[in-house]
Amino acid sequence: MVRITSDILQSVVKPARYTGNEWNSVHKKWEDVSCHFALSMPDVYEVGMSNLGLKILYEILNNREDTWAERVYAPWIDMEEEMRSRNIPLYSLESFTELNKFDFIGFSLQFEMCFTTVLNMLDLSGINVWAKDRGDDEPFIIGGGPCVYNVEPVADFFDLFLIGEAEEALPELVEVFCEWKKEGRPNGRGEFLKRAARVRGIYVPSLYVPQYDEKGMYTGLQTIGEDTPPVIYKRIIQDMDSVATMERPIVPYIDIVHNRIMLELFRGCSRGCRFCQAGVAYRPVRERTESRLRELARKMIDVTGYDEISLTSLSSADYSCLGGLVDNLMNDFSCEKVGFTLPSLRIDSFSIDLADKMQQIRKSGLTFAPEAGTQRMRDVINKGVTEEDLLKATGAAFKKGWKTVKLYFMIGLPTETDEDVIGIAELAQKVVNHYKETTGRKDVKVTISVSCFVPKAFTAFQWFGQNTLEEFSRKQMLIKEHIKDRSIHYNYHDAHVSLLEGVLARGDRRLSGVIYSAWKNGSRFDGWTDQFDESRWTRAFEENNIDPAQYNIRERAFDEVFPWEHTTPGVSRAFLKHEYEKAVAESLTKDCRRGDCTGCGICQKLGVNIVDWGKERA
Amino acid sequence: MPEVVSYTYRAELTKDAQLRFISHLDYAALVERAICRAKLPVVYSEGFNPHMKLSFASALALGVTSESEYMEFILSKDLCQPEVFDKLSSQLPDGVRLKALKKIEGKHKALMALADEARYRISFSTANPLSEWETAVSEFNNAESCFFQRKTPKKTRDIEIKQYMIGQLEIEANDGLIELSASVKITQQGSVKPAEILEYLRKSSGSEYDISNVEIRRTALLCGGRNLMDVM
Ligand code: SF4
DSSP states (O other), X not given: OOOOOHHHHHHSSSGGGGTOOOBTOOOOOGGGOSEEEEEEESSOHHHHTTOHHHHHHHHHHHTSTTEEEEEEEOOOHHHHHHHHHTTOOOBOTTTOOBGGGSXXXXXXXXXXXXXXXXXXXXXXXXXXXXXXXXXXXXXEEEEESGGGGGOGGGGGGOSEEEOBOHHHHHHHHHHHHHHHHHTTOTTHHHHHHHHHTTSTTEEOGGGEEEEEOTTSOEEEEEEOSTTOOSSEEOBOOSOTTTSOOOSSXXXXXXXXXXXXXXXXXXXXXXXOOTTOHHHHHTOSOEEOOHHHHHHHHXXXXXXXXXXXXXXXXXXXXXXXXXHHHHHHHHHHTTTTTXXXXXXXXXXXXHHHHHHHHTTOOGGGOEEEEEESSSHHHHHHTTOOOOHHHHHHHHHHHHHTTOOEEEEEEEESOTTOOHHHHHHHHHHHHHHHHHHHHHHSOOOOEEEEEEEEOOOOTTSTTTTOOOOOHHHHHHHHHHHHHTOOOTTEEEEEOOHHHHHHHHHHHTOOGGGXXXXXXXXXXXXXXXXXXXXXXXXXXXXXXXXXXXXXXGTTTSOOOTTXXXXXXXXXXXXXXXXXXXXXXXXXXXXXXXXXXXXXXXXOOHHHXXXXXXXXXXXXXX | OOOOOOEEEEEEEEEOGGGTTSOHHHHHHHHHHHHHHTTOOBOBOOSSSOOBOEEESSOOOTTOEEEEEEXXXXXXXXXXXXXXXXXXXXXXXXXXXXXXXXXXXXXXXOGGGTXXXXXXXXXXXXXXXXXXXXXXXXXXXXXXXXXXEEEOXXXXXXXXXXXXBOSOOEEEEETTEEEEEEEEEOBTTBOOOHHHHHHHHHHHHTOOBOGGGOEEEEEEEEETTEEGGGOX
């Protein structure tokens, strides 16, 4: 057991990150369980504790008598220094056990910039960072989360990955483990991994060897072993009502990023934005019933004492009976001062009315994502939003008293011209003018936040060559030059980070050396602007003789084999290619949620159906 | 307008070792959530953003444990003491114990303004002989004034400690540890922290203590020498 003395806690910021024992945290006896599972997010406590997936798995695993799931997050720089200087290993927040004593460490990989933090956490635990070096007494390192749709850059650091939704697959894996353990761990860890590879949705990278041609182009994978599946399809939950889920979330002692109950209305989004990986990864849409949602809300409020529920989903306003659900929830909790919030607003007045009814705190302002500045560009990305929609929605908000609006955009999209880029500044100006016309006042604040587009695996734009640094910078300045109004506030993202994401998001296994070097050069918490240091990565690429432009800037051929295609959400490649062609032709694809199937292939491939109560009724 | 009847309850709580690194604000939040879970009929403030009417006595420094935290909350129903006590107790996390609870009748002063004295016990281990510490303590007790440099991230200033002391600083050895007992004044102009008294002694005596093993506990919070549960 690790003991953290008070002088350490006295000297670090937010010591409660490291002390555990929160309300609803689960405690068992170490000897009583056969599977010890550490659930982790390679980020600080406040971020890790806010992740819905980890909360769900914490309960599902802990509901099993044979398993104890504990939590661990990345210690912040100050705590890491204390731990390293005193040789304190990374430990779990429930039993304060050294991480290297666990059977599994599961990392939720939310975005590529967390990769070096994973290595740092393994190192802090005294666990070999390369999977091939791990001995029989070391934990199995398993990854999950959105990054699994291209995990090749980190494949050499993990023993296994779980592709897709884990509610059913993870318990299956635990069972295979307990069985193997009961047999006395025959043939060491290799044997367990072989057995694990037979669980649907489990990818064991050591059983797959990437092949390259003489020019260094990736040509495919060679599988080792007879029954190793060549392609691993994501796991998916058909019935969101009956699947086990979070009912007793942990209540942290300090404020965290999402310090409220997350009520997941549905999974999936089929609006079909062509840049969006989540839109493909979580298809098809599956809703929970209103009665199940109300039951979950009641349970979670009762056991936490929280006073706020966030109605969480990729696009919550698309829930088929949202208006009715909100009315009923507000009614259910009318005596208890429970507030409700919608994390994402659709660009329409229905959303504004709802936000108004829910009394979302006005000072934080409203956030919309038109994503692009011109209609032409929005048609390319299949963002079914018009200028009129945006002006109507913001107008409705202004009439209800909102004064601040935040708009999200991207630059560097396929077929983008300078006119499209300037369109971002112009659209912001139109919103400002609209405020003046609607209210007769000038006290509006419109913030535009512009990010640099990163093409992602399994999207229509997976073939597209990312813009260069020069191009991004030029476009960022172009927008700046065209902002004429003081009411417009302009933020843009660091293009260096987006370009690095661009490399990792479509990288292959050869990048593991780069990631390792970057970590050795001091990288961790790369997602934190104040911690990110571009030069560590530049050196890492040089040290490994790898040209990053090959991965991010290069336009890929339609017949090129991609290194990520074996861990798939089940989408058809032909569909994606067709979507790219339609994008270039500026032609739209409809939402399949309540309309016709548009042929992405996921439902057929995985044998699942859309669950939408609005569609049922219609 | 119907007259709103409300009932004020005062509670005496602990803040034990496992929670000593939770800030005062976060401690208040955890008690608030416990009250919610206990399903007590609490009164909320009016307005756009209603919040529970909850007040605390003097805040505790980070890292210090306490046997004497006081808070007041208001209920809209006249519930009997054992019911409120049991419901709230069952929802408090490890590290907070409800020691006493009482309904406050009639007019009373704000809890915030009541406390004028705090008592602390400081225990630590040291390699220096007890006698060195005893000398330092008796010099401290006999001195007219003792100045200490208080450093905050923003500024450094000299404070005089003795003006805040009530009675003598006491010292005893206990199981290889040294224990100091101090009683300090809480004034509108401020007070002295127990850790500052210990630091002062360390510097004045030239002795050292093991920083990983210091425990400071607030043993009482008083008003005119009486427990806050007994003062209105
Ligand atoms: S298969 Fe058809 S219905 Fe199912 S998600 Fe894809 S487009 Fe929609």
